[in-house]
Amino acid sequence: MHELALMEEVRRLAEEQAAAQGALRIHQLHLRIGSLSGVDPDALAFAFEVVMQGGAAQGATLRLEVIPTVCFCGQCEREFTPVDVIYACPSCGALSQRILSGRELELTSLEVS
């Protein structure tokens, strides 16, 4: 629901960093979005078109990388990707409470000139 506000933060960060590095145009933005971040990639892609209008990143491409959830099982001492919202270890069945990845919400890199 707050994808538009997040994208405005992306624009602010991107333009600030591009200007600081003496770049005039932003050609591509790479975002990493965890599957647990509560953000909808389609809504984010829609917001991107709207928010980047009139700025250094107008016409840029958006590279959205969705990061899957990875849990850690303390019993087996191994990582696993849960198959559903119940984070049961596929080896021993214990419920994991340690999430190693999946919460990312990051402007990873820019391609500029």
Add this chain to the structure above:
Amino acid sequence: MCRDCSCGELPTPAPTEAKVSAPAPPRRTLVLEAGLLAKNDHQAAHNRARFADLGLTVVNVLSAPGSGKTALLEQVSQRWTGGPVGVIVGDLATDNDARRLRRAGAEAVQITTGQGCHLEATMVARALEQLDPAALDLLLIENVGNLVCPTAFDLGEGLRLALTAVGEGEDKPLKYPGLFKSADAIVINKIDLAEAVGFHREEALANLSQVAPQARIFEVSARTGEGLEPLLAWLAAKGQ
């Protein structure tokens, strides 16, 4: 024929000036790895440090609209014996909830977020200026009714309380796992209506224990007050 179609047109020769114009500057990659919620997380860390200095127990209360957050906070405000209770209430519009909570004895500040679907750490810091946090024993933050967005925004709270009410469906925790997985405690509210709505208690508890094994579960009626004492005792113990 042009390169793009079979129109029979000869391609227009490129103007010679183009050959001598400055080449486009080379593209380069800037690696940022910048968190989009970094500003919020930073403010949340400030809030948390301030609450720790004050020794103040702060609870972020989250649920869908209509699960009974305000009714629960009214009960907690009335029954809390440790000292003054403050409440920061987030809603899209109106200060109805703050007025209800003041009648229940709490120091209440309303945040109207307009279109905002969640509270942010800066809103809590601003609302705190309207309270006297040093005089409070317990601070409750009633988030905007929403099961998705508030989950991602740390407010600096010490405890997160999620509410679900009977009649919302026993599988609510399966549909909105993010919220329930982030909760320290989960309140099943409106248990006085359980029979009327055909609530399957065992199924609901089984779902919660699988999705949110970390959380303490409390079964409560915020209307009648049933089941509130164990929740109050748990909050008091967490504040020690």
